[in-house]
Each structure stands twice: as C-alpha cells, then as structure tokens.
Amino acid sequence: MDAPIKRVRGTVYILADRCKGCGFCIEFCPPKVLAFAKGFNNHGYHPPELVTADGCTGCDLCGLYCPDFAIYGVMERGVMIKEQRT
Amino acid sequence: MSAELKVIPPNPVEGFLRSDRMPHIWCPGCGIGTTVNCFARALLQSKLDLTNVAVVSGIGCTGRVSGYLNLDSFHTTHGRAIPFATGLKLANPDLQVVVYSGDGDLIAIGGNHFIHAARRNVDLKVVCINNFTYGMTGGQLAPTTPVSAISTTTPYGGYEQPFNLPYLAESSGAIYVARWTTFHVRQITHSMTEAFKKKGFSFIEIITPCPTLYERRNRLGDGLDMMKYFKENSVVRHGAPTREVDIGLHGPITVGKFVDRERPDFQELMTRQIGRTLEALAAEREPSGGGEYVAG
Amino acid sequence: MTTADPAGVLAGTHFLDGDQACCEGALAAGSRFSAGYPITPSTEIVERFAQRVPLCGGLFLQMEDELASSIAIQGAVWAGKKAFTVTSGPGFSLMMEHIGYAAMTEAPLVIVNVQRGGPSTGLPTLPGQGDMMQARWGSHGDYAIIALSPESPQECFDLTVEAFNLSEQYRVPVLFMMDECVGHMTEKVVIPPADQIRIVPRRFTTLPPGEYKPFRPGPDGVPDMAKAGDGYHLHVTGLTHNEQGYPAPTVEGQKNSIPRLLAKIRDNAEKIARWQEKYMDDAEIVVVAYGITARVALRAVEMARAQGVRAGLLRPVVIWPFPEARIRELAARDSVKAFIVPEMNYGQMVLEVERLVGRAKPTVLMPHAGGTVHRPEDILKVILEQKKEVGA
Numbered sequence: 001m002d003a004p005i006k007r008v009r010g011t012v013y014i015l016a017d018r019c020k021g022c023g024f025c026i027e028f029c030p031p032k033v034l035a036f037a038k039g040f041n042n043h044g045y046h047p048p049e050l051v052t053a054d055g056c057t058g059c060d061l062c063g064l065y066c067p068d069f070a071i072y073g074v075m076e077r078g079v080m081i082k083e084q085r086t
Numbered sequence: 087m088s089a090e091l092k093v094i095p096p097n098p099v100e101g102f103l104r105s106d107r108m109p110h111i112w113c114p115g116c117g118i119g120t121t122v123n124c125f126a127r128a129l130l131q132s133k134l135d136l137t138n139v140a141v142v143s144g145i146g147c148t149g150r151v152s153g154y155l156n157l158d159s160f161h162t163t164h165g166r167a168i169p170f171a172t173g174l175k176l177a178n179p180d181l182q183v184v185v186y187s188g189d190g191d192l193i194a195i196g197g198n199h200f201i202h203a204a205r206r207n208v209d210l211k212v213v214c215i216n217n218f219t220y221g222m223t224g225g226q227l228a229p230t231t232p233v234s235a236i237s238t239t240t241p242y243g244g245y246e247q248p249f250n251l252p253y254l255a256e257s258s259g260a261i262y263v264a265r266w267t268t269f270h271v272r273q274i275t276h277s278m279t280e281a282f283k284k285k286g287f288s289f290i291e292i293i294t295p296c297p298t299l300y301e302r303r304n305r306l307g308d309g310l311d312m313m314k315y316f317k318e319n320s321v322v323r324h325g326a327p328t329r330e331v332d333i334g335l336h337g338p339i340t341v342g343k344f345v346d347r348e349r350p351d352f353q354e355l356m357t358r359q360i361g362r363t364l365e366a367l368a369a370e371r372e373p374s375g376g377g378e379y380v381a382g
Numbered sequence: 383m384t385t386a387d388p389a390g391v392l393a394g395t396h397f398l399d400g401d402q403a404c405c406e407g408a409l410a411a412g413s414r415f416s417a418g419y420p421i422t423p424s425t426e427i428v429e430r431f432a433q434r435v436p437l438c439g440g441l442f443l444q445m446e447d448e449l450a451s452s453i454a455i456q457g458a459v460w461a462g463k464k465a466f467t468v469t470s471g472p473g474f475s476l477m478m479e480h481i482g483y484a485a486m487t488e489a490p491l492v493i494v495n496v497q498r499g500g501p502s503t504g505l506p507t508l509p510g511q512g513d514m515m516q517a518r519w520g521s522h523g524d525y526a527i528i529a530l531s532p533e534s535p536q537e538c539f540d541l542t543v544e545a546f547n548l549s550e551q552y553r554v555p556v557l558f559m560m561d562e563c564v565g566h567m568t569e570k571v572v573i574p575p576a577d578q579i580r581i582v583p584r585r586f587t588t589l590p591p592g593e594y595k596p597f598r599p600g601p602d603g604v605p606d607m608a609k610a611g612d613g614y615h616l617h618v619t620g621l622t623h624n625e626q627g628y629p630a631p632t633v634e635g636q637k638n639s640i641p642r643l644l645a646k647i648r649d650n651a652e653k654i655a656r657w658q659e660k661y662m663d664d665a666e667i668v669v670v671a672y673g674i675t676a677r678v679a680l681r682a683v684e685m686a687r688a689q690g691v692r693a694g695l696l697r698p699v700v701i702w703p704f705p706e707a708r709i710r711e712l713a714a715r716d717s718v719k720a721f722i723v724p725e726m727n728y729g730q731m732v733l734e735v736e737r738l739v740g741r742a743k744p745t746v747l748m749p750h751a752g753g754t755v756h757r758p759e760d761i762l763k764v765i766l767e768q769k770k771e772v773g774a
Contacts (some may be wrong), residue, residue, distance in 0.1 A: 001228065013094055020114035023310040045114065062269040063097065067119025067309075068109060072097040097408060104617070107628060136614045153617060160460065160612035161619035161629075162453060163483050169417075169450035173457025173465070174610060176441060177415050181461065181611055202446040202718070360436045 010058015010075040011051050018070035021045035024061035025071050031055045034062065099126035104156050111150060112256040117268035117294035118148055118215055121154070124185070124271055125213070128278035137183045142190035147221040148295075151186045158233055165195030168203045171210050182211070182282065189216040189230045193249055195230075197229070204258035206352040207286040213278070214251060217296035225299030232335040236303045240327065249272020253328040255289040256345050262288035263328065263345035267316035268295065270341060277343060286351040293339060304335065386410050386543075386579035389438045393575045395652040400538040400565040401426040404494060404558070407542025408466055410579050413492075414440025415463040417454035418487055419447055422506045422600045423562040424468040424496040424591045433656045448473035452480035452493065459489045460618065462609035464546055464584070466492035470562075473533050481757040482521030484555035486641065488597065488605060489586065492545045494558040496565040499752025510752030511673055511726035515733070518702045519697050524640055528654060529557040535569045535771035541699065547582035548654065548700075551644055553604050558731065559701065561726065561753060563674040591615065597639070598625040603646045627737035651703040658771035661687060665694025666719045666772075667765050668712055670685070674755055675724050684760035686769075693765050701731070709738040719772040722764055724748035724756050744772065 008072040012034070019041055025048050026034045041047050048071060050056055058075030066072075103126075112118050129139065143152035145164035152159035158181075162170045167185045175183040185192075192200055198365050205208060206341060219237060220226040227237040227244055230251065234243045252263045262284045264277040274292060281288035295301055295312035316339065323331075324342040324371060331340040350358070389408035389465040398406070405427045408416070414435060417591055418428040432442040440463075445451040448469055469477060474495045484491055499505025500512045513520075517529045524752035528548050532541045542558060548557040587606035589593045591614045599605050605625075608614045621629040622636050630638070647654065661683055662668070671679035676697040686693035696704050696712070712718050723732040723746070739745050748764055750756050 013097070015097075020109075022115040022308075024115075024120070024313060025314065027310055043109075051183075060098075061271070062100075064123050065120055066123065067112060067116055069097065069099065069103060069119065069123070072099075074095050078221045104628070135458060138611055140610045155614050156743075158460075158614065158616045159618075160457075160610075161617070161621065163479055163620060166449060166480070167641060168452040169454045170457040172443070172445075172450075173415070173417060173454035173459075174461050175457070176443065177458035177461035177463045177465075178609075178611055199450055207674075329558055356441065364436070 008075060009054065010055045010056045010073050012056060012062060012071055012073045013041050013052070014047055014049070015070045016041045017043070017045040018068045019045055019047035022045070022067060024065040024067065028065050029038055030059060031057060098130060099123060100131065101147045101302065102126040102156055104154055107154055111152050112147060113298045115295055115297040116147070117217070117292075117309065117313075118151065120150055120268045121213065121215055121273060121274060121292050123296065124274040125278060128275045128282065132279045132282045134182055134282060138180055139184065140174060141186050142167045142174065143185070143189040144196060144221070146188040148186065148188035148192045148215040149191060149222070153287055158352050166199065167190055167191065168196060168199040168212070172203060175209060176185050176353060183209070185210050185212045187214065189218065189226045189251070190220045191213060193251065193260045193373065194229045194255070201254070202256040202261045204255055204287045204289070207259055207261060207305070207349055207355070209287070209351040209353060211278070211281045211288045214291045215294050216251065216291050217294045217300055219296050219300040221296050221299055225296070225303060232333060235300070235335050237300075248333070250328065250332045251291045252289070252331050252344050259287065260289045260345060261286040261347050264289070264343040265291040265293070265331065266341050267293040267320055268328070269313050269316035269320065269341060273341075280346070286349065293333070364365070383583045384583045386576040386581050388576035388663040390414075391573060391579065393573050396492060396571045396573065397568055398535050398571045399426070399568040400532070400560055401496065402430055402533045403538040403571045404468075404542050404560065404565075405430040406571070407539040408492070408546070409434060409438060410539070410573065411464060411543045411546035412581055413464040413466055414438060414547065415455065415458040417443040417445045417451040417458070417465070418467045419445055419451050419469070419473060421448075421470045421473045422493060423498055427468045427496070428492060448476040448582070449480070452477040452692060453483070454493055456480065456484060456487070456489050459491050460610050460616070462584070462716050464490070464550070466494065466546075468496065470496050470498045471504060471510070471513055472502070473518065473579055477725040478520045481527065481555055481557070482523060485521070485525035485527060486620050487618050488553040488643070489555065490549035490553050490607070492542070492549055492556050492558055494542075497561040499557060502624050505753050506560065508753040509674060509726060509755070511675065512559055512730065512752060514559065514701065514725075514727065514730040517559055518599040519541060524644060526644050527557055527702060528552065528556055528647060528700065529559050530699060531559050531701040532564055533673055533676050533697065534564060535567060535571050538564060539571050539573060543579060543581070547580070550582045550584050551604070552650065552654070553607060554647065557702070561673050580600070584753060595625040595724040596627045597623065598640060599646075600653050603642060603649060607703060647703055652707060654700055654703060655705045655708070655744050656699040657705045657708060658699055660695045660697075662694035662696060664717065666692040666717055667722060667768050668694050668696055668718055668720070669722045669724065669765065670696050670698070670709070670731070671724050672701055673726075674732065675726055678756050679724055679761055681758040682765060685758060685762045688767045689766075691769050699743065704731070704734045706738055710737060713739040713743055719743060720768040721745040721760070722748060722768060724750065724761050726750050726752055726755065744768070
C-alpha cells in the first residue's frame with residue numbers, strides 16, 4: 001500500500017451580482033475548475049461557477065485576477081487521500 | 087456534507103473596499119479592478135498600518151480607484167494628484183502616500199508634476215495604469231497611445247511618438263521603476279510591496295486592457311483577449327535599459343523591474359541642507375571657545 | 383480664546399512692506415506650510431517665509447507652477463496644516479480650478495493675490511485692482527468665497543491673521559486681495575505679543591470614525607474637519623458629493639450640497655462683513671473705495687470736507703461678501719445723494735454698488751488704468767461735480 005498523498009483542497013465564493021462576465025477567472029484558473037454559469041446575474045452577465053468541486057485548490061488566483069471583486073478562493077486544510085498507485 | 091451552518095470566510099480584500107459602493111463603474115474586462123486587488127494584497131503582505139496609508143488619484147477611470155478604497159483617499163483635480171500628494175506627504179511624513187492614476191492624468195496634463203516629483207525624489211509610490219487611452223471621456227489619444235492606433239481624436243490613426251514611461255521616469259530621477267501587465271498579478275503585488283519599502287519616488291506602470299474603447303477601436307478583442315495577448319507577448323527583462331522598452335501597437339511588451347536604486351528622498355535632502363546651513367550660521371555667531379557675538 | 387504660537391510671532395514694532403507683513407501675518411496665524419511659485423509682486427512674501435518658517439518647524443516648497451502650488455497646499459491642509467500660497471494675476475488665473483476644488487471640498491486655506499496691472503502679462507511691477515470680480519467668480523460653477531482687501535502694511539499683517547481665522551471658521555478658501563502698491567510700500571507695522579493675537583484653531587471633529595461625516599454641517603452650517611492618518615478613512619472628491627464624501631453626481635446630489643456651500647457664506651455675511659467708515663454720519667456723497675485707492679479717497683474726502691462738502695468714505699475690508707446690507711441702508715437714507723466708486727480698474731466693484739443702490743441714486747465710476755493710483759484732486763473734482771449735480 002503506498003503512502004497517502006496530501007492534497008490541497010479549497011473552494012471559491014462568488015458574489016454573482018458583482019460579476020461582469022469578463023472571463024479572467026475561468027481562463028486563468030490553474031486546475032480549470034471554473035466555467036460560465038448558464039444563468040444570469042441581476043445585470044445580465046453569466047457569472048462563473050465551480051464545475052469540478054474537488055478540483056479547486058483554493059489558490060485564489062481567481063480572486064487576484066477578478067477586476068470586480070466578485071470571486072475569491074479559500075484554501076481548506078490539507079486533506080489526506082489514500083491513493084492507489086499502479 | 088455536514089448539516090451545521092457553514093461560516094463563509096470573508097474575502098481578504100473586502101476590508102480594503104468601500105463595499106457600500108460596489109459594484110464599481112469599470113467596464114467588463116477592464117483591468118483596473120485587477121490592479122486594485124493586487125494593491126490590496128500588497129498592503130496585506132506588507133503589514134502596513136492602514137491608518138497611515140493615503141491614496142491620491144486624479145481624474146479618469148483610474149482616478150475612481152480612490153473612491154473605492156477604504157483608506158484616507160483623495161480624488162483630486164486632473165493631473166494634479168502628484169502635487170497634492172507632495173503636500174500631504176511633506177506635511178505628514180508618517181503617511182505612506184500612494185498616487186494611483188492613469189496614463190493621461192499622470193503623464194499628459196500631469197506630466198510636468200511627474201517629472202519634477204521624480205527629480206526631487208519625493209517619497210511617493212506612483213501606480214500608473216496605462217491603457218493607452220483617455221477612457222473616461224470616450225477613448226481619445228493619450229501620450230502613450232502607440233503610433234497608428236485609432237482613437238476618437240485621431241480617427242485616421244495616430245502619428246505622435248508616445249512616451250516610454252519607464253524611460254521618462256528613470257531619466258527624471260525615479261529610484262524604482264517597474265512595468266507589468268494585468269496578467270502579471272503576482273509580480274504586480276510583489277513590485278508594490280518592494281515599492282512600499284523604498285524611500286523616494288517609485289513608479290510602477292501597469293499595462294491594462296480598455297476593452298470598450300482602445301481594444302474595440304483597434305480590433306484587439308476584449309479584455310480577455312488582451313490578457314492572453316499580455317501572457318503571450320510579454321517579455322520579462324529585469325534590469326533592461328529603459329530606453330529599449332517602447333511599446334508598439336502590436337509586438338512584444340517588455341516587463342520587469344528596470345530600476346531599483348537609492349538616493350536620499352526630498353524630505354531628507356531638505357532637512358539635511360537646511361539643518362547644515364542653520365548649524366553653520368549658528369557656529370558663525372558662536373565661535374568655538376565661547377565669547378560673545380560681536381556685530382560688525 | 384486661542385492665541386498665537388509665539389514661535390511664529392515677531393512681536394515688536396517694525397518697518398515692513400506689505401509683502402513682508404503678510405508673511406509675518408501668516409506665521410503669526412500659525413501657518414507652517416506654504417507652496418508657491420515666483421511671480422512679481424508677490425514673491426517676497428514666500429521668500430521671507432522660506433527663510434523664517436524652518437526656524438518655526440515648518441516648510442516652504444517652491445513648486446513647478448501655480449497649479450501645483452495651489453493643490454500642494456490642499457494636500458497639506460488635509461494633513462492638518464494651515465497652509466497658504468501667494469501669486470499675482472497670471473498665477474491667480476491658473477489657480478482658479480483649485481480655488482473651486484477648495485470651495486467644493488471645504489478646505490480652509492488662504493491664497494494671497496498681490497494684484498498687478500492686467501489683463502494677461504500686463505504690468506508686472508505696477509499695481510492694479512483688476513482681479514476683484516475674478517476673486518468672486520473666477521472658478522467655474524456656483525460657490526462662495528471670502529475675500530479681504532488691505533490698505534496698508536499694518537493691515538497686511540492684521541488681516542492675514544484674520545484671513546486664516548475666517549478660513550478655519552467657515553471651512554472655506556479665503557482670498558487676500560492685496561495690490562502691488564500696498565505690497566511694496568514700507569510703513570510701521572506693530573506686531574503684538576503672541577498672547578494678544580486671536581487665533582481661530584481648526585475645528586477638528588470629536589466624533590469617532592464611523593460616526594464622523596466630513597461634509598455634514600454643524601449648527602452653523604460648517605462641517606467639522608478631520609485629517610489623514612487619524613483612522614477616519616476620509617474620502618474627499620471634487621465630484622458633487624454627499625455628507626460622507628462619496629460621489630453623488632446627480633441633480634439630487636447638487637441640491638443637497640451646493641446650496642449649503644453658498645448659504646455657509648451668504649447666511650453668515652453679516653458676521654463675516656467688515657468695513658470702515660469715515661465722515662459718514664452726515665455724508666451726502668458717499669465714496670466707496672478699497673485697498674490703496676481708499677487711502678487716496680480718504681484724502682479727497684477730507685479735502686471736500688474742508689470745503690464744506692459733506693463727503694464720506696465707506697471702505698470694505700471684507701470685500702467678498704460685499705457689505706450689501708450697509709450699502710442698501712445708505713442708499714435708502716434721504717441724506718445720501720450719490721455714490722462714487724474710484725478703483726484701479728475699468729469698473730468692477732462698482733457693479734456691486736450699482737446693483738445695490740439701484741436707480742434711486744446715481745453711482746459714478748471713477749476708473750483708472752492699472753499702474754498707479756488716482757490723484758486725490760481728481761476724486762475731489764468728481765465729488766464736487768456730484769454735489770452740484772444732485773444739488774446737495
């Protein structure tokens with residue numbers, strides 16, 4: 001049995017009504033876990049949504065890029081995952 | 087998923103914003119907000135006492151930054167952020183004074199003040215958001231607009247040689263000169279933290295998309311297209327000679343930290359000079375060995 | 383009562399010109415910050431200040447132009463200092479935008495204009511009184527300021543202190559309208575000891591951050607002040623703004639702010655007003671004059687009195703707001719038959735007198751080219767002519 005691998009996990013928080021749909025967060029997310037939502041916000045833009053929940057590392061690069069302060073990422077505690085290596 | 091109420095952690099930069107004024111007026115894909123994010127993080131990382139940080143801006147889209155920051159912030163007249171900031175800083179040297187304004191405001195109407203403050207080495211941190219245009223008024227020619235670019239006042243294409251801002255800043259006397267694009271968020275943050283530690287005129291130029299005006303009129307896509315362009319076409323050259331870092335309508339953008347040097351700031355120069363002279367005058371009146379000052 | 387900081391008070395009896403006396407007035411008032419640009423005939427004020435103020439713990443900056451000077455002092459104001467700048471006509475024109483900014487942001491400060499002949503480059507080394515209307519209306523939009531008009535080096539000291547006091551009391555830019563004659567004339571100036579000089583200190587708020595609103599007026603229509611670095615997270619903008627200082631560039635925003643800025647001065651006009659009267663009790667011909675012209679006019683009035691003509695002098699000292707109530711009062715008086723307004727320009731303050739007197743009595747302008755003062759005999763001539771005309 002291989003040693004467990006420590007992964008960093010995180011999630012994003014989105015203030016949808018601030019979003020103007022620029023797409024920076026989606027483009028520059030390193031694990032590419034964001035995509036435009038199908039729905040609209042109050043101003044008619046498609047905000048982002050987290051499509052691969054357990055892929056987010058909470059690196060907050062989305063938060064750093066967002067010109068509208070509409071999204072930010074938070075790192076949760078490092079999670080131990082037992083993984084099978086072949 | 088646990089049934090307990092999840093506490094949503096706050097956005098680390100929310101405290102820097104006047105949240106009651108969100109959402110802001112900048113266009114979708116405008117990079118100004120991105121630079122403000124970097125600024126907020128730079129302040130966090132620098133652990134500066136925010137009570138002593140003051141932001142001064144001029145007029146324009148970038149000029150609106152001061153209105154959204156939850157610090158002592160001053161939205162002054164067009165081109166005059168730097169002299170206002172000079173008065174503020176010299177009247178209270180404990181303040182960390184940041185000038186945050188656009189290329190048109192700082193370099194056209196404000197150009198004279200820019201070069202003099204750099205010459206004097208006034209301890210100001212100047213963040214220049216360069217989107218190659220006058221955004222707020224609809225996209226007119228700026229002193230940074232590349233040759234042949236379309237603007238509303240040069241509808242047939244521009245023909246003026248633009249300023250090379252790092253070159254201008256360095257030759258005027260700035261002690262810290264860096265340029266990044268809004269793609270380079272971590273580097274912007276880092277440069278800002280470096281600038282906060284400098285004592286003197288520090289200049290950071292940030293190339294930013296203006297999708298509604300400059301990009302649209304010049305068929306350069308939208309904000310995201312520009313960000314990708316910045317990513318593909320930026321060339322990092324720390325220490326590059328600033329005379330070589332001109333920007334054209336297409337082609338590479340040289341980024342990096344170009345100048346990082348030391349020289350006494352304006353306050354120090356003034357205090358030293360006046361202090362020295364006053365001491366000499368006092369010594370003339372009281373020659374060593376005591377005795378009375380005798381007129382004539 | 384707050385009195386002057388002795389460090390800035392050159393107490394004693396001196397022989398100074400108006401420019402030098404003005405500098406001493408600024409120091410006595412507690413100003414420890416000035417930024418300026420050289421322009422004849424005002425330069426000596428800041429040259430003296432540059433030499434004097436480092437010894438009182440302050441500083442003077444020569445800026446690159448008047449635009450920079452007039453805004454650098456506002457940076458200093460928001461850092462808590464009493465600040466001023468000096469200029470003459472061409473520089474005064476350059477400062478107009480920032481006078482408006484100071485009025486809009488309610489920044490207490492003093493701008494000294496040692497007037498010279500105009501317009502444009504004009505008569506750089508010679509007096510004029512041609513910027514008087516510009517002082518009131520020179521910047522764009524609706525706003526109100528206070529302006530003073532000294533007639534002697536002594537007044538250049540006394541009224542500079544008063545100018546700072548008024549600026550602090552009403553959180554408004556105050557324009558000190560000297561002229562080159564008064565600025566370059568040397569006379570006895572008595573500077574009292576510091577404890578006899580009344581100072582109005584800046585009225586800083588006592589409210590904590592969160593409660594304080596930088597543009598919420600007190601009972602007198604004037605908001606309390608604050609400064610950067612005290613944790614208030616101030617926002618100051620030239621955009622039409624609300625009490626918080628946040629931009630409110632709307633019709634409502636204008637209605638809620640601009641009238642108060644105007645009322646701040648207009649409703650306090652009687653308190654702010656200051657003028658001097660000589661031989662006015664039974665005067666039939668009223669000469670209204672200010673600055674150096676008032677001294678010539680006084681001589682003319684005395685010459686008229688010697689001939690049995692009942693002339694009198696009204697000299698506005700605070701010239702904006704103009705002493706409206708008093709002029710109207712005099713205009714309504716049966717014994718007053720005519721007004722004469724000599725000024726070293728082609729007709730500026732006369733417009734105020736005409737407006738207030740109306741058609742009831744004649745108002746006669748005595749214009750004069752910039753460059754030198756009227757001769758007393760010329761003013762006397764007009765007084766006598768008027769006496770004949772109105773059958774006084």
